[in-house]
Amino acid sequence: MNILVMGMGYVGITTALMLAESGWTVTGYDVDERKISSLKQGVVPFFEPGLDALLSQHLNSGQLHVTSSVKSAIKQNQVIFLCVGTPSLDDGSPDLKYIHSAAESIARYMQEYKLIVVKSTVPIGTNGRLTEWIASHQISAVPFDVVSNPEFLREGSALYDSLHPDRIVIGTDHKCAARQMRTIYNAINAPILITEPKTAEMIKYASNAFLATKISYMNELARLCDTLQIHIDDVAKGMGMDHRIGAHFLKAGIGYGGSCFPKDINALLNTASGHQHRLTILEQVVQVNNTQHAFYLDKWEEIVGGFRNKNVAVFGLSFKPDTDDLRESPSLSMISSLISKRASVKVHDPVAKLPAQLSSSPVEQCDSIDEAVTGADAIILCTDWNHYKYADWSRIHSLMKHPFLFDGKNALNRREMEVAGFHYFGIGQPYET
Numbered sequence: 418m419n420i421l422v423m424g425m426g427y428v429g430i431t432t433a434l435m436l437a438e439s440g441w442t443v444t445g446y447d448v449d450e451r452k453i454s455s456l457k458q459g460v461v462p463f464f465e466p467g468l469d470a471l472l473s474q475h476l477n478s479g480q481l482h483v484t485s486s487v488k489s490a491i492k493q494n495q496v497i498f499l500c501v502g503t504p505s506l507d508d509g510s511p512d513l514k515y516i517h518s519a520a521e522s523i524a525r526y527m528q529e530y531k532l533i534v535v536k537s538t539v540p541i542g543t544n545g546r547l548t549e550w551i552a553s554h555q556i557s558a559v560p561f562d563v564v565s566n567p568e569f570l571r572e573g574s575a576l577y578d579s580l581h582p583d584r585i586v587i588g589t590d591h592k593c594a595a596r597q598m599r600t601i602y603n604a605i606n607a608p609i610l611i612t613e614p615k616t617a618e619m620i621k622y623a624s625n626a627f628l629a630t631k632i633s634y635m636n637e638l639a640r641l642c643d644t645l646q647i648h649i650d651d652v653a654k655g656m657g658m659d660h661r662i663g664a665h666f667l668k669a670g671i672g673y674g675g676s677c678f679p680k681d682i683n684a685l686l687n688t689a690s691g692h693q694h695r696l697t698i699l700e701q702v703v704q705v706n707n708t709q710h711a712f713y714l715d716k717w718e719e720i721v722g723g724f725r726n727k728n729v730a731v732f733g734l735s736f737k738p739d740t741d742d743l744r745e746s747p748s749l750s751m752i753s754s755l756i757s758k759r760a761s762v763k764v765h766d767p768v769a770k771l772p773a774q775l776s777s778s779p780v781e782q783c784d785s786i787d788e789a790v791t792g793a794d795a796i797i798l799c800t801d802w803n804h805y806k807y808a809d810w811s812r813i814h815s816l817m818k819h820p821f822l823f824d825g826k827n828a829l830n831r832r833e834m835e836v837a838g839f840h841y842f843g844i845g846q847p848y849e850t
């Protein structure tokens with residue numbers, strides 16, 4: 418089976434490599450010519466562990482090739498995975514223009530049966546509407562099926578997640594399409610759930626919203642733990658030992674971010690309000706998340722006696738470690754708030770770069786940790802990269818003016834930091850030992 422993947426972003430490249438690993442002959446296409454020329458040279462245009470090596474391997478073996486010619490790519494492949502972006506519009510609903518432009522190309526160039534697999538996260542009902550949409554844009558009536566196949570990978574471990582998913586969700590009403598999907602995923606050892614397209618779409622949103630709920634729940638509890646001088650991580654450990662709760666996603670911090678949780682929750686809230694429903698729990702999940710970084714920044718400001726004219730080193734820009742993705746990163750909100758409090762900010766990230774909207778502001782990106790912390794009055798850790806967990810904290814301490822350390826991810830060990838000489842403050846932790 419020849420498979421085309423449209424959209425060579427985080428999901429598309431990972432999916433293309435997963436399919437190539439599964440033994441299929443895969444073509445990757447993107448409208449962004451720079452991405453395609455980078456991929457042709459074996460270079461993944463963003464940071465994601467493991468992708469570069471596998472890309473070179475499959476380009477060399479001929480199992481994968483990339484192209485900027487959409488017409489021939491659609492003609493030559495029977496199965497088409499749609500992995501294009503679905504960013505938020507101002508009202509919170511997803512912008513489907515990339516889905517529509519990809520679907521328009523398919524409608525225009527298809528000359529025989531196509532199985533169109535929608536991996537992009539799309540509002541409930543989109544797969545059904547897409548079928549009508551493609552049919553109405555076809556030049557001649559060629560048969561096709563649209564299947565919902567939501568993606569659950571996490572950036573930072575995208576390849577592993579794609580090759581070892583907890584489940585594969587397939588939304589289709591057609592037995593033949595379901596059979597073809599089972600064949601495509603034959604090499605992947607995971608339970609397959611075949612369901613209706615609308616249910617598959619809802620599973621994706623409900624899963625992300627639930628994970629975000631766990632995080633906001635812990636973050637709000639952490640605020641109370643601060644006051645009660647209880648360590649939220651110990652609470653999480655005890656909770657997580659109950660298999661009904663599960664140990665994952667119980668880590669308190671300065672809030673969730675990334676390209677999916679904020680966008681997908683807004684989309685689900687938008688869908689609910691469009692049907693005269695309110696998802697009040699999710700509204701609070703968003704509210705807690707939107708206020709979490711400011712809640713802690715205000716606390717920390719009191720501790721240092723105001724951030725005005727203070728030198729603050731921010732550790733981490735990306736929304737989580739092992740990715741350079743800055744979309745909705747809490748670190749960016751933290752930096753903006755520090756600027757509005759008139760702090761002088763230096764940032765360090767092992768991989769990610771300051772985005773354009775901040776690069777003209779009074780923030781300096783430093784190549785080394787030493788550079789960022791020299792003369793600093795405080796450090797705020799926003800991303801729990803291993804670079805910081807295993808940094809030489811005694812040396813960092815020796816370079817600072819005042820040793821205030823605010824750990825927005827509870828990534829560091831309080832006792833070790835105190836031994837190194839820091840005044841250490843985490844999220845939902847006792848201040849005095």
Ligand code: NAD
Nearest residue numbers: 424426427428447448449501502503515518519537538568
């Ligand atoms: P991305 O922005 O990294 O990549 C999208 C790519 O699609 C871009 O390279 C863009 O140039 C390309 N594109 C746009 N229009 C196109 C067209 N007509 N034809 C071909 N290519 C086109 O996005 P992403 O993070 O990979 O996410 C893709 C989808 O998967 C989204 O719906 C997202 O919500 C969902 N998703 C993302 C993740 C994640 O962690 N990133 C996880 C699960 C699901």
